[in-house]
Amino acid sequence: MTSTVSAYKEKMKEMSVLSLICSCFTAQPHPNSIYQYGADMEVKPINKRLSGQSFEVILKAPADLSPDRPQPLASPPKKKDVSLDELQKRLEAAEDRRKSQEAQVLRQLAEKREHEREVLHKALEENNNFSKMAEEKLNHKMEVNKENREAHLNALKQRLREKERHAAEVRRNKELQVELSG
Structure with missing residues (x-):
């Protein structure tokens, strides 16, 4: 949990202040505007509320970012070769x-x-x-x-x-x- 909070703080530091300020002045968010800040965070605007603009910040878990682990858009893992005996057992x-x-x-x-x-x-x-x-x-x-x-x-x-x-x-x-x- 602390690693997630610290990652969030770091990303907020990287986010430009100008983009935050500009988004507050814009009446309607740009349709289909999903801002990606690196590979581990997404910011999606949500319908405007009375209190002002609202956003959804999606942080990806550090485990998802490890180089060993395949990315979600990567091809599905290949199936291992199944032996003829295994196939026969399954058929039986x-x-x-x-x-x-x-x-x-x-x-x-x-x-x-x-x-x-x-x-x-x-x-x-x-x-x-x-x-x-x-x-x-x-x-x-x-x-x-x-x-x-x-x-x-x-x-x-x-x-x-x-x-x-x-x-x-x-x-x-x-x-x-x-x-x-x-």
Whole structure:
């Protein structure tokens, strides 16, 4: 931390006072103006605030500046050569992972099918039970209706017999009246 603070102080000393003063008088910062002071510091203007101009000072860590370490814009590090055995091991490991995933997917599918079969079996059972119950209710209603019709027919026959007896009695009474009057 102290090395960062000291590096900042040194850079501030190197920065020209004139550029600081001029930036205070400029109403709008120049678009895309990023000032670089060496390879280890950048100054970016930020949107103007009520209190005045504001800047963002970006300091790079001393470790980033070491000559051993590649710069960020440098080409990516080259991959080391991989041996044929190493490639074969990687391929086998990838194949094992693929087979394991495939087996897991197949297990899940089998479990799903079994569950679907159970649900279908249960639905068929419930449908059969409902059909049997509906058939029994229908048969019961038909029997009750048949009994009601028979009872109604019997009642009608009984009334007809009574009317016939009454009619026969009325005819006899008329015949008796005709014989007595005549």
